[in-house]
Each structure stands twice: as structure tokens, then as C-alpha cells.
Amino acid sequence: MIKKRSAFSKITEILLVALTFVTHWLIFYFVIVTACKTTGEAAQLTLKLPGEWDLFENIAFIFQYQHHALLKAFKNSAVITVGSVLFLVFTSSATALIMQRRSGLLSRASNKLIVAGLIVPASVIPTYWMLNMLHVANTLFGLCLVEVATMFPFAVMLYKGYISSVPREIDEAAVIDGCGPIALYTKIIFPLIKPITATVVILRSVLIYNDFQNPQYYMSGSSTQTVQLFVYSLKSAWTTDYGHLFTAAIVVSLPLILLYIFLNQKILEGMTAGSVKG
Incomplete structure (x- = not known):
């Protein structure tokens, strides 16, 4: 047998x-x-x-194509990815800390809104209208706001699950020693959640860097072109040089491949560290 x-x-x-x-x-x-x-x-x-x-x-x-447009696209993608991830990490971790440590009506309502954010799809026209009202439409900063809003619910859920494994006694001891809310978050809690922060940074960086939909919807012009839009620009309705197209796809993918090779262990550590309490 x-x-x-x-x-x-x-x-x-x-x-x-x-x-x-x-x-x-x-x-x-x-x-x-x-x-x-x-x-x-x-x-x-x-x-x-x-x-x-x-x-x-x-x-x-491909590096000489359209007056070195690929280098500009790499710069734009780097700015969008780094800016979005930094803003996402601090806002989502702080939100998750408050939601996990408090159990009032506001916290429960916020939790329902976060879950709704995972389910309800975003609408393009109202989003663009809001960006236009804020005078950040067709800018890298405006796209960063869109990326953060898109990734925010999932990041909050990850942080909330991990923070639940951090004993509340640590908070109480820090408050007794004179820590205020900001010091408690920056000096006590945030250093303890580095594993899940690494996971959020890696996973969200991959998604933001690879994002084609949001830059296509909310950006226009070669000055704000990302690497994904650059690859798309190599394909035309009449003729396509697949040698150039696939070469661009490989070059654009190299940063993410290197990121995963060197940091894949951090992803596993962050995803599993918060699953066991005690």
C-alpha cells in the first residue's frame, strides 16, 4: 500500500x-x-x-527609442513606486494600530469600510474628477494618491493581523514610561512590525511598478510615462517588432526579478510571523 x-x-x-x-x-x-x-x-x-x-x-x-524615453519611464516608475509605498506603509500601519487597539463604534465602522474597500471596485470618472479638483491630475503625485488608495485596504488588513500578535502590555508599559501616541507608534510599535512591513513593501512595490491600468487612465504624455506604458508604446495597430517588444519586457522586468531573488525570504517571514500568537 x-x-x-x-x-x-x-x-x-x-x-x-x-x-x-x-x-x-x-x-x-x-x-x-x-x-x-x-x-x-x-x-x-x-x-x-x-x-x-x-x-x-x-x-x-529600446534605450535610444524616442530620445531615451525608457530612462525617463524608469525614473517615473521609481518615483511613483517609492513615494506610494512610503506613504502607504505609514498611513496603513498607523490606521491598523488604531483599529486593532480600539474596540468602539468608530473602529468597527472603519473595519467595515476597509472590508468594503477590498470588494467595491473603484470608479475611474469620479476619481479623475477628484484629482482634477485637487489640481493633481496627470501628475506623479496624483498617481501616487491613486495607488495608495487602491492598496490601502489590503495593507491595513495585513498590518492589523500582525499587530494583534503584539501584546497590549507593551503599549501600557510605554505609556507608563511617558510615551505619547506618536512616540508609541514610531519608537515602540513600528520597530516591532518590521517583518510585515517588509512584506507590504515588497508585495505592493511589485504591484505598483507593474501597474498598467492606473497610469493608462490617469496619466497622459511622454513626460509622465511609466515603464509599462513604454512597453505598450512599442506595439502599434499596424506593425509590431516583437524582438524590440520582448527585449523591453525583459529589461523592465529585471528590477523586480532581482528584488524577488534577494528578498523572497522576507516575504515568507512577514506573511507567517503574525499567524502564531504567544
């Missing part, structure tokens, strides 16, 4: 690995191989190795 289960496990494992290869690694192979091809070969969209390796020429082209 044990041997049959063992054989079944091995067969299942082989099938899952094969499925992963087809659905993931084969796609990576196709993108990388196509990025190395010339315009004519790339247009065939085949899995064959390139007859002439043209990767470095493709890289040089």
Missing part, C-alpha cells in the same frame, strides 16, 4: 513539473529567444533558436 502511494506521488510530481514547464518556463524561453532575434525572425513567433543573435542591438534600440 505504501509503495502504491509512493509511486502515485512520484507520477503526480512529474506531471506537475511538466505542467509548470509548459505554462511557465516555456513562456520564459519563448520571450528570451524572441528578444534575441532580428525583426524578420521575431515576426515568425516560433520557438526556434535565432539564426542571428541580435539581443544587444535590440537593447541599444
